[in-house]
Amino acid sequence: MQFRRQLREEDAINLTPLIDVVFLLLIFFMVSTTFTKETHLSINLPQASGDPQVESPEDVEILINADGSYAVNGRALVNAELITLLSALDIINPDNTAENTPLIITADANSSHEAVVRAMDAAGQAGFVQLSITTRNASTD
Numbered sequence: 001m002q003f004r005r006q007l008r009e010e011d012a013i014n015l016t017p018l019i020d021v022v023f024l025l026l027i028f029f030m031v032s033t034t035f036t037k038e039t040h041l042s043i044n045l046p047q048a049s050g051d052p053q054v055e056s057p058e059d060v061e062i063l064i065n066a067d068g069s070y071a072v073n074g075r076a077l078v079n080a081e082l083i084t085l086l087s088a089l090d091i092i093n094p095d096n097t098a099e100n101t102p103l104i105i106t107a108d109a110n111s112s113h114e115a116v117v118r119a120m121d122a123a124g125q126a127g128f129v130q131l132s133i134t135t136r137n138a139s140t141d
Helices: 016-032 082-092 113-126
Strands: 058-064 070-072 104-107 131-133
Touching: 058 082, 070 082, 082 113, 082 131, 104 113, 113 131
Parallel strands: 058 104, 104 131
Antiparallel strands: 058 070
């Protein structure tokens, strides 16, 4: 008697369900993760007497923390170098209409004079003409 051997199929793992699970995990982590990093500088303003200035939405604001770190329009800069500050001001004002845009420097009362002068120098090099410095009223202690 002659017996025929059965053809043996090769064992294989179906990867389709595994890929589906990996994609579902990826989508879950993408949806549940926040990518924005909000930084808020706490600034103690110096005192001065004078009339308060009304801010407009197109104003550019440079914040200087007590340790000399900068933030332009609420976005913290990676370092306190002049070139970084200049590039941030160029990103804010790509049309080179800086002479018509008011720039406000808000510096902490304990920040160094060098940090304020660096911000003023960067504003001048970027073409900003209308410059003001934020203070708090002496009578509102």
